[in-house]
Amino acid sequence: MATLSYVNVFANDIVALSGFYQRVFGFSEIEAIRSPIFRGLDTGKSCIGFNAPHAYELLGIAEHAQSSGIRFLLNLDVDSQAEVDRLVPIALDAGATLIKAPYTTYYNWYQAVLLDPEGNLFRINHML
Template sequence: MSTKVALSYVNLFCTDIEAMFGFYQGLFDLEEIVESRSPMFRGARTGAASIGFSAHDAYALLGLEQATDALGDQALLTFEVPDRAAVDALTAKALLQGATQVKAPFETYYGWYQSVLRDPEGHAFRINRAG
């Protein structure tokens, strides 16, 4: 028997949840999920799945351990946009809001057009137009 599942949330552990929520909300014009707001969490709707910003206090709440020796990137968020112009425009906007460019907008070998960036806390994300 197969059970259909859907990704509901992707959460980032953040030093400053207000700043990270503000960065992504301002960049992508995301709608806050007000009913889930708490001193250690902010969430926003992004379409099929939502994005959450969890304070480091959430590690204990969830029974998780904060990584202290992780090497390299552990995750990559991808935000899908309607066209190539949006990739270019949002990349420029992200840089103005404090993001760091890893890779300027480029066409991949599989036909996507994307840029790769880091938010102000260093989380990797890309702005993408598939196909």
């Protein structure tokens, strides 16, 4: 069976963007894999990687570097509805933009929808 090891985010500023997720969610950096074009954060179950634009060439996908629009949705699960409510203002203070305030979905999850400082979409979720 396959498992998810990383979700990688292409970022203009890997230090600032990985720092945003560290400050808001308390994820620790995996310093052993740090490089000038990469930062990795341990989320406890999988990892989030942040690649600098130079990685487009390294991966052979430079022709796609000019693509725009939302390309992924990062979902971060927390232990309670109160934790969703607690983290939203922390994310906003750290530079996030609120797209949809915390609400209960039709599938009975409590979540908020935000953009990180580089415009990447993420949700803070709790399954009720």
